[in-house]
Amino acid sequence: MPDGKGEQDYHYQVIRRAIDRIDAHGGTGLTLEQLAAEMQMSPAHFQRLFSKWVGVSPKRYQQYLALDHAKTLLRDRFTTLETAQGTGLSGSGRLHDLFLRWEAMSPGTYASGGAGLKINYGWFPSPFGEVLAMGTAAGLCGMAFVDDMGREAAFADLAGRWPKAAFTPAPERLKASVEAAFAQSGTVDLALIGAPFQIKVWEALLAVPSGHVTTYSEIARAIGSPGAVRAVGTAVGRNPISFLIPCHRALRKSGALGGYHWGLPVKRALLAWETARLDG
Structure with missing residues (x-):
């Protein structure tokens, strides 16, 4: 070995x-x-x-991979985001032993297509398949599971969100953060680059504890836009930082998994893994 x-x-x-x-x-x-x-x-x-x-x-x-696992989570571990935010789970939050710190880039950075932004990237192994990670000086700004769409499509998908940024292969600058994320130890800095509405949705996702789930309508209420359920679903799907911004914890009201940008098998595995660790 x-x-x-x-x-x-x-x-x-x-x-x-x-x-x-x-x-x-x-x-x-x-x-x-x-x-x-x-x-x-x-x-x-x-x-x-x-x-x-x-x-x-x-x-x-x-x-935990039984077919009704998502429905069981929704019934038994539905997270009320208003409560989570009120008890300090929004802002800096813990994912087991992993401590996340994040800051949102200015709306102008997103609106300009990332002009003037320097983004490093690299390819890394993970227990959920290969990962493409991207990061700025402020922290990780992208992490995509690659297996479902392939390297070329995954890179185009992430890089296309900030088309005017300069992308440089520099895995050594991202390695420590990616390894800390999947080892569930240490501190990982995140840089949220998106439209203001998207960032509000992603911040709400960060308040959902590991091993729990929420719904698109619950997120809409938590960010003060109860009528924007469809827009919330779109913003969840556009989350660029998989795993760490836990869009996999968002389900439909019925308990159905809904979509997942990086493939439903990964979403099922992530939910099962988190529940198993919480119960273990």
């Missing part, structure tokens, strides 16, 4: 393949021995690795 960074990348790939395999199988029915064999590991080694990263055993994790 590789050492150092290679070992971490290897573990990311193992967990990503395991999550994909569990999701493809509908969330139930795969034994530890079956999964370990497919990952080319002994059952004991695979169990230790999976439990270390996810926080629970593969067997228990599969329970």
Whole structure:
């Protein structure tokens, strides 16, 4: 097995393949021995690795990918954003051991297409597939899961949001933030670059605790625009910083998952992973 960074990348790939395999199988029915064999590991080694990263055993994790998991979350762990904001969960908030700090860029930066903005980018492994990360001197401004759309489309999608910015490949400048995000440790700075309405929606998403969910209509009420549910849905879909700005925690009123810009399998895996860690 590789050492150092290679070992971490290897573990990311193992967990990503395991999550994909569990999701493809509908969330139930795969034994530890079956999964370990497919990952080319002994059952004991695979169990230790999976439990270390996810926080629970593969067997228990599969329970969280049941078809009615989203509806259960909506029934049992619906988050009232007004309450969350009133108790200090908006602003700087905790995602397990990860401390997020964010600032919004001026509306003019977005309106000008990012003219004069210098954005670094790089490609990184993660347990949910390859990630494209982008960042300014203020912090991460983009993080996209790549597997569903491919590298070229993912880059065009993120870069197209700030077409006049200057993009430079510099993964070394983003590496620490990306690794902290997926290791759930340390501090990560975010730079929110969007229209004022979009930023209000993204800030509301940051108030939803890990392992909980909200709805588009709840977000609309929380930002003082109860009639703008459709516009809220659009803003959620335009969130450029996946995982850290948790647009995957937004569901429809019915409990249906709704859409997800980076693919529904990733959304299901993220919700299951967060619930498993919270309950573990």
